[in-house]
Ligand SMILES: Nc1ncnc2c1ncn2[C@@H]1O[C@H](COP(=O)(O)OP(=O)(O)O)[C@@H](O)[C@H]1O
């Protein structure tokens with residue numbers, strides 16, 4: 406249950422084409438993450454799957470049935486929003502059980518279902534509170550609980566952790582990963598957070614301006630990107646791009662990840678100047694300004710110290726270079 410197919414789906418708002426033809430398979434039980442820059446159409450695509458936006462053309466197919474014209478409530482799809490969207494006048498239990506109540510489920514059954522979800526999310530002590538009496542993290546757990554209680558075929562999450570502080574984001578991310586293992590429900594999760602995408606996804610879909618750039622497992626996108634966009638988007642700090650001609654190479658552009666550059670004070674293949682040093686404890690990032698290639702980021706394990714404005718050399722290992730043509734397409 407919960408296999409989703411998008412077949413050449415498009416969406417236009419008036420004359421503006423926002424989704425320009427997306428085809429995609431999400432298989433049963435899969436955790437699929439949509440990433441892409443702000444405004445590329447992630448939320449619109451998710452809302453079309455949920456039925457909150459009409460599809461302009463193409464097919465949305467859930468478990469073999471075309472659901473384009475099915476009302477949202479009939480789709481067996483639950484969506485969790487960034488802003489939680491809880492009813493302020495209802496208790497946690499009533500928020501979580503509302504969809505079941507509206508579907509005419511008996512009270513005893515609603516209590517059993519909400520208790521079970523509450524146990525999974527450690528919400529038991531909070532069941533009689535109202536949303537105003539909860540922290541942001543607790544509210545988001547209630548919103549997740551409300552989705553679980555419906556036992557949907559498909560879970561949709563739209564940047565659910567964006568409003569949480571860093572520590573809570575990590576804790577809730579781990580909780581979502583655990584819930585997915587327990588429920589094994591098909592999930593589509595929108596985020597602009599690199600770490601969430603890399604750690605949660607079975608499959609990442611990279612979107613750009615209403616089109617799919619590449620689909621793949623996180624490490625495949627990291628190690629084998631199809632183009633400069635995906636290469637630059639996946640990975641933080643982002644890949645360095647160098648001018649091939651200046652290095653005596655035949656491609657247009659080469660990319661190399663910050664962890665594959667090394668610093669060489671007296672020598673190095675590329676000379677530059679230390680612009681800035683970020684010491685993060687476990688790792689050190691050194692930003693080097695070069696005349697030929699602009700700013701390069703060098704990432705090193707552990708603590709290192711370099712003087713700002715010092716002359717420095719940067720070395721790269723050719724085995725780690727990615728080659729691209731003039732249009733940004735990867736040359737393999
Ligand atoms: N109801 C709407 N009417 C007109 N344009 C819209 C509407 N909703 C979204 N858009 C536009 O569609 C594009 C994609 O938006 P959205 O799906 O929210 O992007 P994302 O979630 O990737 O940041 C944006 O340019 C946005 O302005």
Ligand SMILES: [Mg+2]
Pocket residue numbers: 447448449
């Ligand atoms: Mg969005």
